[in-house]
Amino acid sequence: MKKEKLIKKYDKQVKIYENHRSNQKLAGWRNKLIKNAYGKVLEVGVGAGANFPYYNRNNIEITGVDFSSEMIKSAKRTASHFQVKAEFIQADINELVLEHNSFDCIVSTLSLCSYPDPIAALSKFNNWCHQDGIILLMEHGLSSNILLSFAQNVIDPLHTKISGCHCNRNINKIIEKSNLQVEYIESYWSDIIYLIWAKPSKESFDYNKA
Template structure:
């Protein structure tokens, strides 16, 4: 069994600030469309070549689980939102690789230091309350030289689009489960002490009626 250090966040009451049932229901509906429009291919690229023990931070409804290669020996999937975590547990039961789903959040991961060979952050660093603290936690639970795989939407490098994202992020965040449109996540990963060894930047519209917007996908080493 995995040794677990809960750091004071194991009770469901501790996760009350992370409950977004309306957003969770919406995400459940749109995630299938997003997969068909290209997100599945992005997940494949993000996870290709992973091996060993992996912690997935903010696993949502478990859409990554079917994309892990068989060289992964275990995935520990951490998700704070109750509805999404229940869906992730169902997805874990269908996964070809072993997946255990735990209640917890990125600011205090339920794991010991240096436990994992790799960490996965997929469409989650936009919504964590404190991205620096979340990345510090991810680095803590990785072994020396361990990998962070990431796939995130980010602030545009086009000035006027970035200003628009800045303007609408407060309202967007209220309805989007805390999602922030204007984070420079690559800069945050570097600031946390990771060495980015691969970075793709591309524009993509994951669902209909939402304009194409900036995403990044890559790998970093602790």
């Protein structure tokens, strides 16, 4: 799908993502993951700021990235409501250039499903995260249940056309190929949802200088 079309799709879904913020199941998982964030945090695909209530306001400074202007506007309102220190960059993650080793923590929730190349996105996270920093992910993907994964594969083209995101990404394989050093992983709903605590890959190098 063309980038401009995808951005418009997300612009139009801002109300849906604002409503998602009160989803109790997601809220529990967000809380479990996000409370581990600290220092200079880069939140990629920040959406409507659904993670903001769960950050420890005393020790974080967030940079939120999203290519949808409507999502950024909504995230700004959420940041102000929850009094979290945040600045925003409206940019496509695929084109974004940030300094090597410049964040203590990278957060991505429900976003790997949207990128054309999720492994390339994770390489960027590796690159931007300090070697002793942390990468926190809550992602959805292909179930380990054969019937569910069959259904996910069948509906994926329509799902992507409607929502802009893939419902059949193989999160395990993506993480494996990314070389992230997984410290802890949990999965739910027959492995459709993953919570991942990881360190950047040891081979991470400065792509800006390559």
